[in-house]
Amino acid sequence: MILEGIVTTLDQEGNLNVAPMGPKVDAEMRRFVLRPFQTSTTYRNLKIRHEGVLHVTDDVLLIAKAAIGRPVDPPTRPAEFVSGRILTDACRYFEFRVAELDDREQRTTITVDVIAQGRHRDFFGLNxxxxxxxxAAILATRTSILPLDEILADFRKLAILVEKTGGADECEAFELLRDYVSDVARRRILDSDDRQP
Structure with missing residues (x-):
């Protein structure tokens, strides 16, 4: 099963990286698998430090901002057992260490062992x-590999759900993502026009 969450890692200098990620997990959560691309900061940090923290959160505004590379500075505290930071507003967290790292392919396979876990608050619930x-955040991270017309069509469908059932944070997050994808589409059109004779 894929669990959408947020992974925090530190670079060599101790700078925090916050990245949405969907590891493959089981119900026991003793071990899970991350699949970051080698171009990602998460991959580079885990290759160097071999530790991080996975967070279960319902903060979709944070997920949206992190997915498209917007600056985020969520409140954190030091992890207890690994070199890392814990998002203090997350519902649950799992401190982990890398057990195996296979980077023979562009999308790496990193198997990690959960060292410690904790809970801050209840999950909001299904919405x-x-x-x-x-x-929408997942689609926004796929603009280089999926056809943009399909992504934009999916955004039109998703917009209805956000408008009908979302709150202020969900609406703001969706607008950020829609603007991002629209900007990517505009840049592609301009680039193709520039290449026309």
Whole structure:
């Protein structure tokens, strides 16, 4: 099963990276698998430090901002057992260490062992608007590999769910993502026009 969450890692100098990620997990959460691309900061940090923290959160605005590279500075505290930071507003967190790292392919396979876990608060609950924003964030990170017309069509469908069932944070997050994808589409059109004779 894929669990959408946020992974925090530190670079060599101790700078925090916050990245949405969907590891493959099981119900026991003793070990899970991350699949970052080698171009990602998460991959580079885990290759150097071999530790991080996975967070279960319902903060879709944070997920959206992190997905498209907007600056984020969420409140954190030091992890207890690994070199890392814990998002203090997350519902649950899992401190982990890398057990195996296979980077023979562009998309790496990193198997990690959970060292410690904790809980800050209850998960908000199932909400179609929140889920629509998560799906939109995933689509926004795929603009280089999926056809933009399909992504834009999916955004039109997702917008209905956000408008009907989302709150202020969900609407703001969705607008950020829609603007980002629209900007990518505009830049592609301009680039193709520039290449025309």
């Amino acid at each position: 179609r608007g929140k889920h629509a924003v998560v799906e």
